[in-house]
Amino acid sequence: MQAIRWHNPFDIRVESLPIPEIQHPDDAIVKVKLAALCGSDLHIYRGHGGVEKVHTCGHEFIGEVVLLGSSFGADTQGRPKLYSSLKVGDKVVSPFTTNCGECHVCRLGYTARCPDGALFGTPILEGGQAQYVRVPKAGGTLFNLSNPDTWSSALPAQDKERALTGIADVSLLMLADILPTGVFAALQALNHPKVQPILTGRPWPLCFSPGISAAEGNEISLTSEDRVVTIAIIGLGPVGICAAVSLLDALATHQTPFRIVATDLLESRREKMKAVYDAISNSGKGSGEFVVLSAEDAKQYINKSTGGVGATAVLEVVGHPDALASAYDLVRAFGVVVSVGVHGAPPVPFTGRQFYNKNISFDFGRCPARAMFPAAFDLLVKRQDVFGEVGKPASLIDRVVSFDTAAESYRSFDKGQVGKVIFNPWA
Numbered sequence: 436m437q438a439i440r441w442h443n444p445f446d447i448r449v450e451s452l453p454i455p456e457i458q459h460p461d462d463a464i465v466k467v468k469l470a471a472l473c474g475s476d477l478h479i480y481r482g483h484g485g486v487e488k489v490h491t492c493g494h495e496f497i498g499e500v501v502l503l504g505s506s507f508g509a510d511t512q513g514r515p516k517l518y519s520s521l522k523v524g525d526k527v528v529s530p531f532t533t534n535c536g537e538c539h540v541c542r543l544g545y546t547a548r549c550p551d552g553a554l555f556g557t558p559i560l561e562g563g564q565a566q567y568v569r570v571p572k573a574g575g576t577l578f579n580l581s582n583p584d585t586w587s588s589a590l591p592a593q594d595k596e597r598a599l600t601g602i603a604d605v606s607l608l609m610l611a612d613i614l615p616t617g618v619f620a621a622l623q624a625l626n627h628p629k630v631q632p633i634l635t636g637r638p639w640p641l642c643f644s645p646g647i648s649a650a651e652g653n654e655i656s657l658t659s660e661d662r663v664v665t666i667a668i669i670g671l672g673p674v675g676i677c678a679a680v681s682l683l684d685a686l687a688t689h690q691t692p693f694r695i696v697a698t699d700l701l702e703s704r705r706e707k708m709k710a711v712y713d714a715i716s717n718s719g720k721g722s723g724e725f726v727v728l729s730a731e732d733a734k735q736y737i738n739k740s741t742g743g744v745g746a747t748a749v750l751e752v753v754g755h756p757d758a759l760a761s762a763y764d765l766v767r768a769f770g771v772v773v774s775v776g777v778h779g780a781p782p783v784p785f786t787g788r789q790f791y792n793k794n795i796s797f798d799f800g801r802c803p804a805r806a807m808f809p810a811a812f813d814l815l816v817k818r819q820d821v822f823g824e825v826g827k828p829a830s831l832i833d834r835v836v837s838f839d840t841a842a843e844s845y846r847s848f849d850k851g852q853v854g855k856v857i858f859n860p861w862a
Contacts, residue, residue: 437860438491438565439841444482445849447492447842455561455569457504461518463573464502465527469608469835470564471495472856473531474672475754475777476556477849483779488558493858494531495611496555496563497580497604499524506574513537516585518574525581529563529570530804531555531612536575546805549575564841566860578808580607587809590816598816605832605857606815606822609677613831613855614815614822615807616775617677617752622810623773623798624666624748625685630771632657633664633747634691639769663692663723665741667733667765670752670776671699671708673831673855678750678775679708679725680715680818687721694724694740698733701851705729707828714821714829730761737765745770752776760784763795771796831855837862 436454441447455464470493478484479492500523511518515536521527534541534549541549551572556562561569570576579585583595590598624630631642636657641647666682668675679697686693697708708727712720728736737746745767751758754776762772763785772795790797804811815822825832833854836844847853 436566437838439838440489441479441492442489447845449838449841454567457502460504460506461572461574462504463500463570465498465568465570466501467496467498467563467566467568467860469497469604470858471608472844472848473612478777480845486558490558491561491565492556493562493564494555495608496568497528497608499526515575517579520582520585521579525579527577527579528607528610529577533572533576534805535572544806545803547801547803564858589813605825610808610811612804613673614677615804615811616674616802618681618811618814619802619807620678620750620773620775621681621685624750627771629769629796630747633662636662665694665746667746667749668697669758669761671697671704675752676708676711676831678752681814683721684719684814687719692723696733696737697727698730710828711821716820719818754778756781756784766795769794773798775802832857835859
């Protein structure tokens with residue numbers, strides 16, 4: 436088979452390898468139909484991941500099951516449903532990490548940190564930018580797109596089944612990483628305890644005690660301006676845009692007054708965000724303010740629009756100390772910073788005193804993509820006005836290319852010259 440391989444920093448090659456085989460009864464072998472190039476792939480590409488071993492790249496793929504280990508179809512009582520229902524020939528999409536689906540961590544929904552999990556596209560686990568890929572713990576990892584009864588959804592069953600037949604694979608591939616991560620970032624911010632006074636209209640900590648009347652205390656009622664949630668998004672790559680779309684949808688659904696300030700250092704990414712926002716139907720925009728600005732303009736806008744208070748929450752979707760420093764500057768006292776960017780070895784640019792002096796909460800880390808799949812799928816279906824096409828100004832995916840262009844695609848993506856790139860291993 437053909438596979439895209441990392442050899443050294445900035446050294447990407449396409450090589451022939453043996454087709455992977457079943458190594459454990461829980462394994463599945465998937466014939467990859469499409470694989471994606473992700474911003475987090477660039478950390479290893481640039482040599483920032485502490486990686487030295489040659490390996491197959493990529494952690495986003497969609498394909499067809501061609502071989503299953505002996506665990507499938509056997510006595511599966513107490514195990515994830517897929518061990519009894521997944522079949523050869525089923526179309527599947529994989530989250531970017533494997534997870535058993537059975538341990539305490541997975542049962543709680545924190546699938547990204549399963550003790551038996553592994554990240555695709557690393558020396559630990561060969562990646563999906565290949566014609567075939569081995570998926571360990573496949574019954575707890577994969578999503579069976581051929582059988583919508585195997586996951587929950589807010590959509591009616593008929594709508595879910597109709598959506599699966601009508602949505603293109605390039606769109607479904609977003610469920611491997613970028614869309615669940617964007618939804619995760621938005622969910623973390625909107626459900627954070629420090630955001631609840633604004634969303635509930637009740638001061639802290641009465642926002643957690645609906646049975647206690649605020650009128651009985653000495654508190655002054657919140658004003659209409661107090662009820663406006665201000666959220667900044669730093670980083671407008673594919674994940675940042677997915678986070679923006681998710682935020683807009685959630686705030687529109689709940690009719691929450693808001694300001695969203697989206698910023699990126701690259702003008703091309705800011706223009707992409709503007710095009711995506713313009714393409715969203717009114718039902719997904721709500722009635723708040725949405726602006727896309729340069730870093731300095733964003734800082735001035737937030738300062739002016741909040742009377743110097745700062746943003747309620749900041750989503751950091753870059754994975755760089757400079758972006759974290761900007762998030763700290765933009766967020767209000769008693770605010771929250773949600774960081775889903777992949778960070779490397781450099782320390783965070785703060786002291787404990789800085790944290791203390793602003794009462795800031797920081798949420799860091801990897802998205803539990805397997806757990807986030809149902810919410811991401813529902814948003815994908817709802818927002819086909821922005822997730823449904825390729826190569827348009829408002830498309831998250833810029834192009835679908837063959838493996839022959841792998842080295843050049845990595846170089847162009849690294850320089851910000853292209854957006855999301857999808858590889859067709861068979862072209």
